[in-house]
Amino acid sequence: MNTAPPPRPGDAVESIDTPALVIDLDRMEANLATMAAFARDHGVRLRPHAKMHKSATLARLQMAAGAVGVCVQKTSEAEALAAAGIADIYISNEVVDRAKLARVAALAGRIRLGLAVDSAEGVERLAAAVAAAGSTIEVFVEVDVGHGRCGVPAAAAGQLAQHVVSHAPPEGGLVFAGLQAYHGAAQHLRGAGEREAAAHHAAALARAAQASIGAAGIACPLVTGAGTGTFSFDAASGLWGELQAGSYLFMDRDYADNLPAPGAPRFEHALFVKSRVMSRGVSHAVIDAGDEHGLLRPRTGAGIGELPALDATVWLVPGHCDPTVNLHDRYVAVRGGLVAGVVEAVWPIEARGCVG
Ligand SMILES: Cc1ncc(COP(=O)(O)O)c(C=O)c1O
Numbered sequence: 001m002n003t004a005p006p007p008r009p010g011d012a013v014e015s016i017d018t019p020a021l022v023i024d025l026d027r028m029e030a031n032l033a034t035m036a037a038f039a040r041d042h043g044v045r046l047r048p049h050a051k052m053h054k055s056a057t058l059a060r061l062q063m064a065a066g067a068v069g070v071c072v073q074k075t076s077e078a079e080a081l082a083a084a085g086i087a088d089i090y091i092s093n094e095v096v097d098r099a100k101l102a103r104v105a106a107l108a109g110r111i112r113l114g115l116a117v118d119s120a121e122g123v124e125r126l127a128a129a130v131a132a133a134g135s136t137i138e139v140f141v142e143v144d145v146g147h148g149r150c151g152v153p154a155a156a157a158g159q160l161a162q163h164v165v166s167h168a169p170p171e172g173g174l175v176f177a178g179l180q181a182y183h184g185a186a187q188h189l190r191g192a193g194e195r196e197a198a199a200h201h202a203a204a205l206a207r208a209a210q211a212s213i214g215a216a217g218i219a220c221p222l223v224t225g226a227g228t229g230t231f232s233f234d235a236a237s238g239l240w241g242e243l244q245a246g247s248y249l250f251m252d253r254d255y256a257d258n259l260p261a262p263g264a265p266r267f268e269h270a271l272f273v274k275s276r277v278m279s280r281g282v283s284h285a286v287i288d289a290g291d292e293h294g295l296l297r298p299r300t301g302a303g304i305g306e307l308p309a310l311d312a313t314v315w316l317v318p319g320h321c322d323p324t325v326n327l328h329d330r331y332v333a334v335r336g337g338l339v340a341g342v343v344e345a346v347w348p349i350e351a352r353g354c355v356g
Contacts, residue, residue: 013340030270049092055351068088106133143181147186252321
């Protein structure tokens with residue numbers, strides 16, 4: 001909990017207390033518009049992953065720009081964003097614990113909610129939970145398209161879809177909504193060719209899963225998936241009808257290390273941690289960001305002289321947005337850049353710490 005008084009609109013960037021999570025609004029809005037235009041131009045829906053920013057304000061901005069809703073990964077993230085007014089959420093992950101499923105089913109009675117499944121047991125438990133709550137939920141069968149995390153093999157998708165359909169309304173509360181197909185390991189392959197090859201492999205497996213569902217006599221309304229590293233390939237495949245990319249909004253350093261895909265839209269860093277040098281020894285400087293300390297060392301062969309002075313401001317680009325955001329209670333949204341800009345707004349991070 002940050003107990004420092006929050007910055008106020010109109011404050012100079014220079015006066016923001018450290019450490020602070022700062023959004024460069026001009027850059028973020030450019031990223032927002034770029035991805036919204038890409039989805040429109042390619043005739044695909046955008047359902048950005050909100051586990052990245054954990055913020056109802058940012059989810060609302062994405063939806064105002066055309067996103068159909070957002071994804072989350074955890075039940076508690078969905079609850080936190082729903083409590084803050086987001087009414088269309090997909091938990092792109094499995095939940096099998098009965099107590100948690102009761103919460104999922106209750107939430108499904110209040111907002112439009114989706115959930116991924118990858119086991120018959122999970123389907124049966126979900127069906128029982130929504131029956132007890134008297135709600136309905138959209139259900140996506142997750143297929144493992146190469147990530148090696150959750151998901152059934154492609155050939156098993158039809159059988160699991162049949163389980164879901166056997167609990168369809170009006171008797172049951174499970175609405176079969178399609179396939180969850182996300183290849184996480186492909187997102188950070190550095191070469192565009194490597195990512196394209198992995199995306200092609202994922203598409204082949206997703207097609208096989210679709211065929212398995214078709215062979216079971218069931219229509220597959222949607223394939224949803226894709227991340228910031230592969231969305232241009234996934235959209236080009238014509239198979240994915242919905243993109244779940246999230247990090248494009250802030251563009252962390254790790255994604256920026258990917259070699260760009262030819263013709264794909266580019267995104268700029270828009271999230272920064274403002275920090276301050278709190279100690280400076282003979283070999284390194286210490287800043288006040290990170291869990292407690294962050295260490296700055298001179299490059300090999302360079303002296304301490306290249307490091308910032310005691311009390312100097314240091315701007316960091318997060319290596320991975322999700323865990324960085326999770327350390328903060330609020331965003332400070334700045335207009336006009338990080339040097340001469342001013343604070344435009346302060347936004348809560350409602351789903352911070354929502355790991356369950
Ligand atoms: C299920 C799922 N969809 C989409 C994404 C894409 O997110 P990003 O674009 O932030 O990498 C992720 C990220 O881990 C994910 O787990």
